Amino acid sequence: MHNPVVIEALRGALVESQHRGAVAVFDAEGARVLTIGDVDRPIYPRSAVKALRALVLMEAGAVERFGLQKEELALACASHGGEPDHIAGVVAMLARAGLDEGALLYGKHWPLHQPSALALARSGGTASALHNNCSGKHAGFLCAACAMGCDPTNYVDPSHPVQQAVKAVLEALGGEAIPDAHRGVDGCSVPTFAMSLTALARAFARFGTGHGLPRERAAAARSLRAACAARPWHVAGTGRFCTEVMTSLRSRVFVKAGAEGVYCAALPEQGLGLALKIDDGASRAAEAAIATVIARFLPRDDAGRAALEGFARPVLRNWNRTPIGALKPSPALLCC
């Protein structure tokens, strides 16, 4: 099945590049609201499901046990830019469980936020595991392991109780069993579980509303959404999509990017869950597409829509800041 073109990149009068993809919007009862393209094929959601993974942290009782703060819960759901206050938050989170950077089991990289990377170099610093965009999620896994009373060593292994619990949460919320063949290894060495866009949209509708979830899980989801709405900068960083959109729309939207062109979102007031994947994995197209789809389901007079419009149809500029083109949603994304 050919997924349709959902985003076009224009330069001058011509379409320079185009991005195909699939979109699923479902409600918390599991009913289809909108689908575009193939929403049944398993895709790796990557970091787009970090908030669902963080349910394990909540259900382990780590908030009470370690006194985790809102910004730390937001970091557990984050793909952060490695800005100094992100790092400070992760260090604090690890310290609450009696751990430090040495417990993090994945490679180091320079901050994704270029000004922070350059400032780190200027100050004589170097890349560390803390700067990895996933360090908050890993601090969350480690706090979960400690709160569950199990050995945190090798917490990234698929057989570790934390990763087993993550898989069980994803299966329960998505309503789909995840076979072993649908398990890959993520950029930060933890398992990533492929799921259909249908299952992902249903999972986020449930995450956003609590409908159909056990009482404790519904409360955990509400706390995570509230933390991200209160501390959106900790979910991504300066100028980035998830931060900007949640800063504008607050608790009316939860949205999270995943690598290789994935976004998942929840619109609690509308009772909807959204999931999309760009076939080719392009972040620019995934951003423009999720901004377009979220805007379709918000009230016309919502003051937060302006932030979405800038991401849905960004003007492309060159190094001189001269406009040279734009991204725009295709008819398939606007009309289906």
Add this chain to the structure above:
Amino acid sequence: MHNPVVIEALRGALVESQHRGAVAVFDAEGARVLTIGDVDRPIYPRSAVKALRALVLMEAGAVERFGLQKEELALACASHGGEPDHIAGVVAMLARAGLDEGALLYGKHWPLHQPSALALARSGGTASALHNNCSGKHAGFLCAACAMGCDPTNYVDPSHPVQQAVKAVLEALGGEAIPDAHRGVDGCSVPTFAMSLTALARAFARFGTGHGLPRERAAAARSLRAACAARPWHVAGTGRFCTEVMTSLRSRVFVKAGAEGVYCAALPEQGLGLALKIDDGASRAAEAAIATVIARFLPRDDAGRAALEGFARPVLRNWNRTPIGALKPSPALLCC
């Protein structure tokens, strides 16, 4: 028309992302050798035609006038990483025409080569126009303008004699007129002219062989190819595709990347020109695809093939350097 999938990105047992595209291979007489997908639609070749643009520099007599060296000719054809010796070469080139960085009319950016950017920050330096990946091309335009005896001011304007000469060269080599509607603005503020992959492949077959070109132009093309084969590091930089492939295959291949998923190449011994565009603009797919197509046309026992194989089927690793998947050419790219 749907272009076929040409490159797949695997993670674990699943295809995570896929890239569609079109490929044209023509000979210097203009005959079709291989086409995949739509090779008639105009696409912006971006930096993939820098060597064709540099013919204007050669034909202006700049080599004799300014005593340009091989590495400077390679820089005129380059998208360099902003490593220190790239910058030194561009400074030298500008000085030969009595100019300096102030003549460069486009925005500044930090070196694309991350170790060079971090070293620059560590030493207290900052981004400049010299670090822009196109600074060698611009130094070439300025030398061309000076050698032609025309005012170099505003050399990026479509009406400037240098840009008019560039357009005439592209039309002559490609055998297609370029209407005004097919002119866009490039990342570095010069005009970029959309052409079909057919025209681009024919142009590079002529550039690679000299067949069908006036004697002076054929000699200019030969000098540029020889300069890039002798100084491949100056065409891109440490570890980059064009540099690695031309280092391995020397004068047997000329290859150059363009932004948004474009590659053009010439195989002089086979008398072929190659051009491809990935629909979504992904560099990773363009690299894997051009490596695959070049390898198809080289002798089976060519010792330079090994460098291509690593780019055609790269193993994807995460931050821990653990293999998590691979890129691979699709049947459409291997069998048509």
